Amino acid sequence: MERILREILSKTRINDQQPSTDSIEIEIPKGEGHGDLSTPMAMGLARQLKKPPKKTAEDIVNAIENKEIFDKIEIAGPGFINFVFTRAFLCSEIKSLLKEREAFLTEDIGKGKRIQIEFVSANPTGPMHLGHGRGAALGAALSNLLTEAGYKVEKEFYINDAGGQVRQLGLSVFAKYKQLCGVDYPFPEGGYRGDYVEDLARELKDKYGDEFARKDFDEVSQTIIDFSYLKMLAALRKDLEDFGVFFDSWQSERELYAQGEVVKAIDDLRERGYIYEEDGATWFRSTAFGDDKDRVIVKKDGEYTYFAPDIAYHRKKIEKGFDELIDIWGADHHGYIPRMQAVIQALGCPRDSLRVLLVQMVSLLKGGRPVQMSKRAGEFITLREVMDDIGADTTKFLFLTRRPDSHLEVDIEVAKAQSSENPVYYVQYAHARINSIFEKAGQEAEKPQDSNSKLNPLPVTRYPLLDFNGELFNEEEMRIVKKLLYYPMLLKSAALAHEPHRITFYLQELAGMFHPYYHKYKVVTEDAELSRARLALCSAVQVVLRHGLKILGVEAPERM
RNA sequence: GCGCCUGUAGCUCAGUUGGAUAGAGCAUCGGCCUCCGAAGCCGAGGGUCGGAGGUUCGAAUCCUCUCAGGCGCACCA
Known part of the structure; x- marks a missing residue:
């Protein structure tokens, strides 16, 4: 529905100016009473035109040609334009959702651009800790998200096997x-x-x-x-696979040396004028691009620093022709961002063609007490242990309900205690529950009907219920309808922001609307037409839940 | 000392890139299974958005200062 509104607004002309499609902000209003969608565009435009915002808003509203799909258009507050859609329009959108599925939910913002995401890249010197798990969950979800948004994504693991x-x-x-x-x-x-x-x-x-x-x-x-x-x-790989995280490519550091990539990279930078010798060492002039100091790449003793293969590695990424590179690092490496971006720029790429996402550390508690996480001490809790204790889905969901840059505390005792009442089950349960509604509906349909039942005798879960009467929807149902139609917007903004956790929250909200609804109303009733409408809504909820869970890498079970 | 991240309900965290009256889950308290799944539902309490200024139609969000915690500041990986 956002797409259609955007199209309509972009056709409006104010003082002979046509707003560019991208400049139109469309928002989901926080509270009810501010319309189904709203735009603050008049306020921005008013400044340019030097006219009062409310007057500008009126002009915009007057310039809208196609008004049939709106029930109401209101100007409110300092100059918001609030749109209320007609029930018929919203229901036709749900029909489109049921018919087109993924195609309706996703928008091609990537246009086939190629993105590489490098993540985890844990040293093969010990088991992974929770921080790695957080990076793994994020990287996998982000790559799913970007794939859905039309990007071509490659997932890569960098193997530190040389140092x-x-x-x-x-x-x-x-x-x-x-x-x-x-x-x-x-x-x-x-x-x-x-x-x-x-x-x-x-x-x-x-x-x-x-x-x-x-x-x-x-x-x-x-x-x-x-x-x-x-x-x-091999153990890392097994753990990751059991965690549900798979890579397309495993780049070995040794191989970079063996294939002469390291030497080539340094030569390349030298030709570009960013290499010099001093104090018997070889330096990269990263200060040319805003780094604090220049960095040594070949030490006095002739050995390479760790930075040298990293340069070669990123140069190789560029050579592979990706449009954008994403590195997911632990936050303790944030100091390397300036030098890595300097490399990218020295090689002739724009600074933001490499985006480094930092994943903050996970501090572990056990019954309220901090657990020391040092490999030296030999005592630390691994991703494997947590996964085995509370399950991969729960663990992933736990990570993906936080912003990556928030410092995360996990109390392993609490996590275990809560594992049976974890938010992930809340969402999965809604999915499974809908499934059993359809089983029930299927049974009802098979029963010999005495008279006028119009229930679809087909296995209803497999076929979208395109033929339903949206006039029968009550208020709660219409709220769910709107929530479902917000999903494509959410997906798009999550992809643009590279923030999969937004999906996690959305899914909890959607489930949080479905469960109360389920309790209050019966879906499968004597009234066949009403049942069809409700089944259609359930089906739509399920489609969205399944899609969201798939992006998070969490299972959408039929039964639990 | 310098830089980065984070301070939002008792706890763990969201807050649509500056939008309208700040939200959820745990935890606490009180209710709901002859009824499509109680891993669920209904209700209650809970806030100086760390603090102080500033920017503007409008700030939890942006700027400055400040306090607290975490993490970095290698010719170590």
């Missing part, structure tokens, strides 16, 4: 392995201490026996490191 981290893992496993072989060996400073390190050592011994017991780490480091990190990577 000191995986070496540290290898060293830790090696130390444990030696100990298992009965050889005294010091555990590395700052090594990884989790139980999984011992598990890896044991698996290593199972596979290779005492083969490495008398060797130095340097002699066998590659084998040990590869063995360890590949196992960890």
